[in-house]
Each structure stands twice: as C-alpha cells, then as structure tokens.
Amino acid sequence: MAAATAMTAMLASGEAAALGAPEGSGRAAPRREFRGMWAATVVNVDWPSRPGLAPERQRAELVALFDAAVARRLNAVLLQIRPTADAFWPSRYEPWSEYLTGTQGRSPGWDPLAFAVREAHKRRLELHGWFNPYRIANHTDPGRLVPAHPARVHPEWVVRYGGKLYYNPGLPEVRRFVQDAILDAVWRYDLDGVHFDDYFYPYPVAGQTFDDTAAWQRHGHGFPDRAAWRRDNIDRLIRETGRRIKQRKRHVRFGVSPFAVWRNRSTDPRGSDTRAGVQTYDDLYADTRTWVREGWIDYIVPQCYWHIGFPAADYARLVPWWAETVRGTGVQLYIGEALYRAGDPAQPAPWQDAAELSRHLTLARKHPEVLGNVYFSAKNVVADPIGAMARVVRDHYPHRARPPR
Template sequence: MPSRRTLLKGLALAAAASAVPLPALADASADAFAGASVDAYVPPLRQMRGMWIASVANINWPSKQGLTVEQQKAEYLAWLDLAVQRKLNSVFVQIRPTADAFWPSTFEPWSHWLTGTQGQDPGYDPLGFAVEETHKRGLSFHAWFNPYRVSMQTDPSKLHPDHPGRKHPDWILPFGGKLYYNPGMPEVRKFCQDAIMDAVTRYDIDGLHFDDYFYPTSTTAFDDSAAFAKYGAGFPDLASWRRHNVDLMVSEMQQRVREAKPEVAWGISPSGIWRNKGTDPLGSDTKGGQSYDDLHADTRGWVQKGWLDYIAPQLYWYIGQPPADYSKLVPWWSGVADGTGTLLWIGQAAYKAGDPAQTAPEWKDPAELSKHLTLNRDHPQISGDIWYNANDLRADRIGSISTAVNDHYTRPALAPVLPRLAGGQAPHRPVLAYALRRSGGVEVRAVATGRDEPFQFAIFRFPGDAPADGFADARNLVAIVPGDRQVRWTDPDGKQGDHYYVVAVDRANRTSDPSHGFRVV
C-alpha cells in the first residue's frame, strides 16, 4: 500500500545507493537460501498462506469509490478466486482503514472508500458478505484494522458530522498530511478497542489483525505534549510513555479478544526491524528504520511477553540487501519467536518483484521470492507467509508469484493451529462413504459425524494402507475441500488401487482422527 511503501522508501533508496554487494556477502546469502535440500523437503500439513487485500485509497477492494453493490461483490469474489488459484488458505482484509467501517458500526461511520461519501450506506453489509463468501471457499478470514489513522487528509471539517473526531476534536492530531487518534489518551484507546471489538463480536471472523502503524513518528511534530503532560507522570521521557501506550493497546486487545472470542487469532504485522544491532545488542544486523524508536512499537517485547498469537514482520528486502538483508532478518526473527508460543509468519514483498521502480537486479529475478521461501525452510519457527498485496499476486510480473507457488505450494496446506488452542476439542472422526472410479477420476464422498459441521475436509491418497505417521505432513494430501455435513469431491489423478482417507477440520484448524480407509477397486 502507498503508506507502507512510503515508510520503507528511504531504506529502499539507501539500499539502492549503496548498490554493489560485496562478493562475500552475495556468496553468504546464496549459501543461506541454498541450505535447505529440495529433495529432502517434506511439505508441511499446516502453513499460513495469506494475502493482504487493502481498502485504503482503493488499493485493492473496492478498486474505486461508488461502484454498485454487484460490482463490489464481483470484485471481492474475484479476489477469492485469485486466492484459490494461488493455493492460499487465508485472506487479510482491511475493514477499518481510516477510523471508518466496512460494516454497519455503531462507533464509526461507513467508509468513504466504499461509496465516495463518508457515512453513506453502501446498500449491503460488505464485511458480512466478505466473511460468508470467504468461508464458502474454505478460506480463513482475518479482519485487518488500522488502529489510529483517522483520515488521509488533515481537515477535521471534512469528516462526517457524526464522526468521533468531530465530536471529540481533542482526540485527533494532524501529522504528515493525515489525521490520527491520539494514542496517549486512555479514552481514545478504549474507544478504538470498542470500535474494533464491535466487528470481532458481531461477525464470524477467524482473526483480528493490525498492520504496522502505531505512532506516526518519533519527532515532536506529532504534538501530543498536552496528553504527555496530563498522563506521562513517572515516565523518564516521551518515547517511553508512547511505547507504554502502544503496549497497553496490544496487551489489552489480547485480553479482550480472549474474553470475547478465544478462538480468534490476534496478531500484528510490524515493519521488519525492531532495532538495529548498532543501537541495541539484542537487535538485528541491519541499519534501517527501527519500529521500537520510530513508531514506539516494541515488537520484540510483545512476542517475548506472549501478547500475540502470531507476528508477521514485513521483511520487504531481498537476500543480500544492504542495509537490511532478508537472510539476516529471518534468523533474527526466528530467534525472537523461538520457544515463545507466538507463531511467526513472514510478510513478503510481492509488490517489489518486477516493479520497474525497483533498480536492484534481485527484484528482476523471477526466483527471488521463491528463494525467500526456500530460506525459510531452514527455520522451523516460521510457519508461513503473507503476501503484499493482492494486486501484485494477480499481476505476477516476471512470473515471480507463479514461480514461488510452483516451487513451494505443490501440496495443499491447512492454516496453522494456534498453540494455545492445540489441546482443544478436536472434530469427530468423519465417515468415508466411498471412493469410486468415475469418468473424471475417483469420486470421494465423506460424511460428518456427531454434531460437527466441519469447516473443511482434508482428503489423503496413498498407494497402499496409510502408515501411522502418514497424516502428519502433506505428502499424501491431495485436497482440502470446504466443509458441510457431507462432501463429494473428484480426484482427477485417482486410480485403481489407491487408498483414500478423510480428516475433518474445524475453524481453529484442529483435525480429527482419519476416517477408515477406502481402496479403489
């Protein structure tokens, strides 16, 4: 999205300016991503495969303001078709981009990115529609919220008359051509949480997702001095107080989600550098913008304190890039997440591959993004990736996306189970009614048991009886089919003598015991 690109633009230009990589650095990076043996690789049963669908500035959906209801719906369905085509299992959809709403909120007005007029009813419930259609395809829906951004312009009078920023002008501050809620005011923090939880509690979402924006800057140009004077007693400086405010937002959001909907995943996608080693010995071997200092976001601390279900750092740099090398940041983040119970997913810069504005030759290499996923295999703490953004997954400039998909998504994958939910009640074991040869392949029919209506059915095919550990990975997983009380699916590659098994999957991605096998005769 333009705002993310702006945040990273300085770093990207600096990298381009210090252009010529030293041979030793290039060799080390090549060794890093070549380390994982493709032949020895076992496709995982569970792997986050997501994409961001951005609404701010009409980046992805809807593509422009004022589309008809049917046009907006058709565009969204096309994004879901793309997700299925790219073999993804999750979408992260921005539904509160600028203190507004893609649902009939009682807290904030309808988003003007829908109709062109803030507060105007679009004629349907976009969030309700999106969640329902996403689940029909067996995809998980993560609702993406920007916590503090109010407007992409600085004139409060242009906000809807009933907007909280008009009713409480002391809540908002201008900076950098935008308006923001003031994170240092307790009433603002509670209001933002209330507005977000309205969607969490009313809709059947799978995840609550924040992006990388908290405080907009570390400078005094963001004038929250009055709030600091009122609430900052006991803090050594403005920066410490600001970090405390963001910490409260993160920790309190966790508490509220756990209390209201414990199976909803709560996570954040921060900018990729917490702190540089030159600033802090615990930091990464980088020289870029630091979220801890610049945005007052202690991303490493959130993971270490267990405040998130997952973290998805935006590692939008190529392998070997100075001053922020993907192959150095991946092991650093893996070390941060290791042993914490916080899942680690990597934000991938699909928008840079093949972009003419990117001068580095690495971004002209169709295999660069695939190399990122290969490098990830050497770090078991990483359980998947999220791609930014949907337009770029569709454009597939220079074939970089299809290369990564063909190299790494050869088998279907379930989304990961949150460690805190892994011990919950698993779905009942389904019944495999039959697996019969038909003209188009082998038709498999499975039926749920008990009161379960599985979210998905995972279908496995083996050349003979399944080994005891045959369901622990995806080597024999041939399909993940959206759930219902029963499912019928045809395997075009099935043949006589194959053995089929079916596993039920619930919304938390927990799996049942496999059904009895059925041999095709």
Template sequence: MARPDRTERPSPRDTAAVPLPRIPRTAALCGTLAALLAAPLLAAPSASASASPGPPEGGCPTAADAPPKRQMRAEWIASVVNIDWPSEPGLSPDEQRRELDALYDQAQADGLNAVFVQIRPTADAFWPSPHEPWSEWLTGEQGRDPGYDPLAYAVEEAHERNLEFHGWFNPYRVAMHDDPGRLTGDHPARENPDWVFSYGGRLYYDPGVPEVREFVVEAMMDAVENYDLDGVHFDDYFYPYPSGGQELPDTDTFAEHGRGFDDIEDWRRDNVDLLVKEMDQAVHAAKPHVKFGISPFGIWRNASSDPEGSDTSGFESYSGIYADSRRWVREGWVDYINPQVYWEIGLSVADYAVLVPWWAETVEGTGVHLYIGQAAYKAGNDGAWSDPQELSRHLDLNREHPEVLGDVYFSATSLQTNARAAMDRVVEDHYGSPALVPVKEDLGGRAPWRPRVVDAEPGEDGTELTIRPHWHSSPTYYAVYGFDGKPNPHDRWCGLKDPRNMIGTVRASDEGETVFTAPDDDGGRTYYVTALDRLHHESRAAMRYVP
C-alpha cells in the same frame, strides 16, 4: 500501488496486563458418567481400521523433499485509497462483490488458505458500525450506506472457499488528509477534537489519551463480537512514521497523561503496549478461538542500538514509531507476529537472510507463531526484484528455520499484476500441494470425530465423495487425501502426513452432507477423509476405495 523502500524512510503503505487465559472449547460430553459412556466410542476402531496394523516401528520416515503440511499462506487485501478492494469508490454492490470473488478465487487457485482483509482503514467501517461511519473507500463519501454489508459478505465468501478470514484494522489513523471538516458531522474525531492531532498531512487519534484507547478497542471489538472472524490483525501503523523532521504534537498529552514517565518516548511505547495488551484481552475474552496478530515493520532495533537487535542498519520501529514488537512476542500479547521483511536477500542495510533468522530466534520458545510478510509489490523492480525467482528464494530460506510457519503477501492486486510471474514460481516451487493452517495449541479446540464417506459416484469432473460428520461432531471442514490402488496400511499411517497426497479441503455443509469432487480419477484409488475444527485440529481418517 508502488511502495518505496523502508530501510531509510517509511512507506505510505496501507496498509500492554497479563493476557486472559485461553479457554479450551467445552467438551461435548462432560461429567464422570458421560465420560464413562463415551469411552467405548472413543476406543472402538472402525472395521477398516481394525484390519490394519499399527504405525511402523520408529514412526513414519519424512521425505526430504516433502513440503510442510501446515503453513499459513495468506495475502493482504487493502481497502485504503482503494489499493485492492474495492478497486475504486462508488462501485455498485454487485460490482464490489464480483471483484472480491475474483480476488478470493485467485487466492484459492494460488494455494492460499487465508485472507487478511482491511475492514477499518481510517477510523471508519466496512460494516454497519454503531461507533464509526461507513468507509469512504466504499462509496466515495464517508458515511454513505453502500447498500449491503461488505464485511458479512467478505467473511461468508472466504469461508465458502475454506479461507481463514482475518479482519485487518488500523487502530489510530483517522484520515488520509488533515481537515476535520471533511469528516462526517457525527464522526467521533469531530465530536472529541482533543482526541485528534494532525501530523504529516493526515489526522490521527492520539494514542496517549486513555479515552482514545478505550474507544478504538470498543470500535474494533464490534466487528469481533458480531462477525465470524478467524483473526484480528493490526498492521505497522501505531504512532505515525516520521515526516519531514516534524515533531509529534503530543507534549500536552504527555503532561496530562504521563503516568509518571520521565521519558516521552518510553511513555509512547507504553501507550502502544497498553493497546496491544488490552486488545489481546478483549478479543480472547469475547471469542477465545479468534487469533490476534500484528504485522510490524521488519526491523525492531539494529544491533548498533541494542545488542538484542538485528545486524541491520535501517529504520527502527522501536524508536521510529514506538512499536516494541519484540516485547509483544516475549510477553505473549499476540498469537502471531507477521513482520514485514520487505527486502531482498543480500541487501546490506536490511538483509532478508539476516532478518528471518532474527525473527525466528525471537519467537523461539514463546508459542507465538511467526509468519513473514512478503513484498510482492516490489516484484519486477530493478535489481534483485527483477528476477521472478526472488520470492521463491525467500521461501527456500524460510524452510531452513522451522519457527517460520508461513507467509503473507502484500498485496492481492500485485499477485495478479506485477508479481504474477513471481507468484507462479512460488506456486510451482512451494505451493503445489494444499496446506493446513498451523494449530495454535493454547487457543483451545479439539479434533472432531472421524467422519464417514457414505458414497462415491462418478461425476462430470471426477469422483464425487459424499461426506457426513459423525453424529457427535460438527466439523468446520474436511481434508481429502488420495492414493493410487487399494487400501495400504502405509498410506493410512504415513501417507496422510505428506501433504503431497492431499487433494484439497472443503467447507463442511450446514445441511449435513458435504460433496467433494476428486478430479482426474480413472478408478482404482483409495481416498481418506479427515474432519477439522475451526482451529485446524485434524481427526482420524475415514477411508473409501473406488475400484
């Protein structure tokens, strides 16, 4: 779907309390006696490790051209108005499943390691929610059961491909039209008409009503509590983008729920802050390992409005939609921030080369991860976007700022259509090797115990490595590295740090043994396998030489 530029006006894209402490994963063994019993196991190296010298003095040199070993590489899969999935309403369950499989397979082929899937686009649900009706984007009729659980399928298939699954929610949008009579009869917006206002031809929940905030958090948390999400994701829609000079119809709400604020705009920002803080608390209270992140509009404030702002002159989310995204980062109310920097390098009103350093400085020292939202939907447009190399140049620039930990592309369909040539360049220039998802240290977790490679046999497509977890460990997935020749101490200590030696990753099987096929193997190679938990902490490596 074509998306207009947002420097002057918003695109129609579909697209505040101290946070609870992050609770580390409970150790498998606890207590003094257990720790003493475990100490010999922790200290004892394997036979192969004991034969190898330690790491080189001064550590391992980093190859200048080595890509990052850890990067978020993701795409948005939008469901509203059937942008990406399902491609149209009313498809059969099998057709919907096949479409999603194809999107996931392409993501995997492009070297991505996560998907951000829109599962609550318009106060509705892609799962059997007790709070809101089935989404009309599934069947064409709001409230109609699609005949299966799309969210359960989407999570399962993402994990099967070892893709992180981030559930993408739109907090306040109720409908893409302004007629409450078109909603299901038992829709909360119809049962509570004082919760809703019409603006710009659409219906929205009023963020200033306390009961609204409580309800939308509860509705979204149903998915968090009942599905194996890796992340909870908000896009840039809080208060609606300005429309035709129309005033927001919330003066009565301000009069009733103003909480002592003198300025209605400060109050609106505080309403959004409260939602962000409360969602952060709710997510981590229920599941401490689940990441909470937001993808705000790419400009917080211009320097002409605030000396802390960016050297830009475009639309400001701070005053335009009351989204104080810089504060969310500084207060630690999000685990990651994913600004939509949807402009080319050199654009005077909103230069990509200005905004990325601004966001890098914003997150510096906060512990909040920074991923850049990339406008794949613009690829092929006139000007800079007519060059398939534009997206790749964005990633070149990102490499100059170590705070940038990855990229998210809008959207999945674009990566298969207008942006295909541009994404091919990205893959060639930047994604030639797999990448592990960055670790968010304060969410807990720990590296699993080192796995075992119990067998290596030739198969139709390469060498089949059979991997077993340590008896004391339940890893989420494995990473496999390959080197030509016999075991080499340098490979063990330094080669594993270079992602160009990583062949791939594979989800750990619930059956105990996991098989990974190493392609194009004519023998005479050494493989190393590490185990990782769901938060991507990596174990020491097991080794297997295949003559």
C-alpha cells in the same frame, strides 16, 4: 461480473500449467502452513477497484480476489475493514468508509463484511479483519469528516501530523474507543483473526512534531521520558486488545505485521544485524519484541520487504533474528513478503528475477519457527507480472495446506 469470472478462470488455467513437482525447499511442503495475502482497501489499493461501484460489481471483485487466493493455494485473506477510522460493516461506532461509495457515511446498500466472511469460508479461506488503530484521514481537514464522526465530536482526541489526522495514542479514552470500534466487528462477525499493520505512532516526518505534549503532561508521570510513555501507550493497546478478544472469543487469533526492524544491533545488542533508518522501538514506539516475548499476540508477520543481500536490511539476516525472537514463546511467526516489488522496474535487479521470492521461502523454511508467509498485496497475487507468485506456487505449494493452530 463476467469480466471478474473470466479473470479468475484465466488465472486458474495459467496456474495449472505452471504447477509441477515442488522444487527449491529440499523438503516436502508442510500440511499446515499459513499462506496469506493482504487485501488493502485504503485509497482502493486492492478492493474495491474504485469507490462508487454498484454492489454487484463490488461483490464480484471481492469474489475474484478470493478465487485468486484459492488458485494460488493460499489459505487466508487479511482484509482491511477499518482503514481510516471508518468501517466496511454497519459499525455502531464509526461511519461507513468512503472507499465503498465515494462518500463517507453513505451506506453501500449491503454488508461487505458479512459477505466477505461467508464467501471466504465457503472457499476454506480464513478471514482476518485488518484494522488500522489510529489513522483518521489522509488529510488534515476535520470538516471533511461526517458531522457525527468521533474525531469531530471529540476534537481533543485528534493530532495533525504529516498531512494526516490521527487519534492520540496517549489518551486512555482514545485507546478504549479504538478497541471498542474494532471489537464491534469481532463480536458480530465470524472472523478468524484480528490484524494490525505497522502503523502505531506515525512514521517520522522530517521537520514535524507529533504534538502530544498536553497528553504527556497529564498522563506521563512516572516515566523516564516521553518515548517510554509512548511505548507504554502502545503496549497497553496490544495487551488490552488481545485480552478482550480472548475473554469473548478464544478461537479468534490476534496478530500484528510490523516494520521488520525492531532495533539495529548497533543501537541495542539484542537487535538485528541491520542498518535500517527506521526502528520500530525508537520511531514508532512499538516494542514488537516485548509483545512476542510476553505472549500478548498470537502471531507476528514482520514485513521483511527487502531482497536477499540488501545491505541495510538483508532478508537472510532478518528471518533468523525473528526465528530466534519467537522461539519458545508460543507466538507463531509468518514472514511478510514484498510481492509488489517483483518486476517493478523501479526496484533493484534481484526483484527483476522471478525466482527471488521463491528463494525467500527456501531460506525461511530452514527455520522451523517460520510457519508461513503473507504476500502484499492481493492485486499483485492476481497480476503477477513476472511470474514470481506462480514460481512460489510451483516450488513450494504443491497442494493446499491448512493454517497452523
């Protein structure tokens, strides 16, 4: 705990030295703006730092991340609490996550989600529960799951693909179960939001087939092809989840952070001026544009993880496309930012410049539809190796802001 407190203190003191008059945007920072960070728990990306830590160490690490968010003048944490069909709370549906104790199903001896909600709200941070809908495991052996795991009780729900196990989105009973498992946390805790990431049908793996033929034959009648049926399956998940949230807790907001390219313009004239190798509509069967246009979600956070000028998917072309897409819908737009690329020696030259991320916000703020930004991920908010996050704070966050409503 002492180490975590010292880290937070150093971050806060360094931040104070870095802050000055706001630069870059050319206008005053808004008083309401979504400033979030993703905190990933899958394979212990951000928290806990490793499985099996003592509860007091886990709590100290989480508090340190929240304190870092406050020091960076953020106002929301998107905390992954269901990374692989498991739970960071005592779920009625799924086992305790192995990323807490090192053993799936073993209680950590405390309630991480209750603690997270309380500590986030104490710091005036919104806490959005981040859920991965269909991923069961990062391996293909059901025998490694606890015996009572739903995927072992219902092996007919499971598809092996790309070295992982997934629930089959084409089964209505799976869709209902996934919603029930997620909403268990929503009903029992004071979450501010429900958040899905970019994983729906899995990203394509060369030479492999996602085998949902039996489900397609059983449930695909009336669709022109399997792709249309798959998109409808995901549409139903989004539409039904949003409706069920609002029926019980109207104040809880529902958002998605998709891969940023819906479709390339060369594929569809309504698409973005990009040449991306993946298109969510065609490859993940996630019709993100329709979700916005129909108002099935409250906010969207496209992962615009490329630098300004990147030929295949230019940040400066994607942001205006998303601004136009949300215009007039009532769906709020926040931009997902690749903080993790800043200073990574494997990344191209623009990411070696500490000012690249600040330029992103300058560009985004030229579009009134953009109401904030979310940074991946929490450990990069803390470490900030080349000062890219500190530069964002100096240039754009002269004071804390409240999230938009």
